[in-house]
Amino acid sequence: MVDKATTSTRMNPDTTAADAARRFSVAPMMDWTPRDQRAFARTLTRRALLYTEMVTTGAILHGSPRERFLGYSAIEQPLALQLGGSDPLELAECAAIAEQWGYAEVNLNVGCPSDRVQNNLIGACLMAYPELVARCVAAMRAAVTIPVTVKCRIGIDDQDDEADLAHFIDTVAASGCTTFIVHARKAWLQGLSPKQNRDVPPLDYERIHRLKQARPALHIGLNGGLKTLQACQQELAMVDSVMVGREAYQNPWLLAHVDRDIFGDAGTPPTRLEAMQAFRPYVASRLAEGVRLNHITRHILGLFSGCRGGRRFRRYLSETAHRSDAGLDVYDRAMALIAEQDARREPPERMTY
Structure with missing residues (x-):
């Protein structure tokens, strides 16, 4: 970094x-x-x-x-x-x-x-x-x-x-x-x-x-x-x-x-879980600097809005990430909760922007 x-x-x-x-x-x-x-x-x-x-x-x-x-x-x-x-x-x-x-x-x-x-x-x-x-x-x-x-x-x-x-x-x-x-x-x-x-x-x-x-x-x-x-x-x-x-x-x-x-680029957008996985090294580096996990994860609480398991994801991070010992294990568990709910499937109303 x-x-x-x-x-x-x-x-x-x-x-x-x-x-x-x-x-x-x-x-x-x-x-x-x-x-x-x-x-x-x-x-x-x-x-x-x-x-x-x-x-x-x-x-x-x-x-x-x-x-x-x-x-x-x-x-x-x-x-x-x-x-x-x-x-x-x-x-x-x-x-x-x-x-x-x-x-x-x-x-x-x-x-x-x-x-x-x-x-x-x-x-x-x-x-x-x-x-x-x-x-x-x-x-x-x-x-x-x-x-x-x-x-x-x-x-x-x-x-x-x-x-x-x-x-x-x-x-x-x-x-x-x-x-x-x-x-x-x-x-x-x-x-x-x-x-x-x-x-x-x-x-x-x-x-x-x-x-x-x-x-x-x-x-x-x-x-x-x-x-x-x-x-x-x-x-x-x-x-x-x-x-x-x-x-x-x-x-x-x-x-x-x-x-x-907007920019006309080719390619497929990442999935939500892929975005979280891509963000993981950054989270690890910030935690190593002494930043609290909830100061980082508060910005991703809306990522799974409208998705199966999204409410559970937000609640878990809201209730857990603020703890003084919260680390990558909490972040990984949040991803696992979504994976368990098969959150990659998009609701129809969320497909078009």
Whole structure:
């Protein structure tokens, strides 16, 4: 396992691994996409672009050890680091550090609605300051050769979504940013909790479609509410890329079909048990580092959702993996429980994504 790249890979931003993988990506999600989840995702898809959880500039510049915030395994590539911050100099320094660590892309968070990040001028509140975001992006781009991208919302609070989104995109694009991933919900920073902001504001895919039609030279990606690969394919006829969040975490088996259905790769997707077997060496290495088993296996609890034996699998890991002495024997027993139930047979409603 490699935790840090010793040298940065200097690449043409027009032909990077991140650009090739961006057609389908897994959204950055706090507490849901740490390194163990990303390593597991790689047993299901080789091609999708993966994102870290948001990491603030303060954590990178002042936290210790830096490995805690930036460490990853080589198997996770192509991998993008999402940064939270609003100081151009700090963001530029962190972007340069990210490139040194081997990340394939740096993404600026302009979409998180949390009160905590708002107080530090991080996340969705930055949509009210497009000129500042443009300065941040310009500073980051000047510091690195890897892509610098922006993830935002369609608007915040009482903004006139269409006009204000257009102004935000055009202002930031003038700084040289060509890639925007847009969450298709407005963020209500006053009156709704972060959890409510994931569900209550209505989805507006058409606004993102119009944004792409009006700005064909920009890469416009769509995020929010996508639950099937069929829906992703439909959106890819109108936008450049799709980003899937909660569904990819809660029903990770969706990812097993991404390489074939989204990227057109030949071959048969792995079975669920094959994915668990492929993940086993990683689990062993993390256990050897002193990581608790439940911190790893919490990310695979949804793997057998809808399968015979899936409930028993989840219950066994939930009740056993947290024990201080839980090791590979617990992991292997979880696999055995599924094998005993002949879980490889797919229910009809789970066959198509």
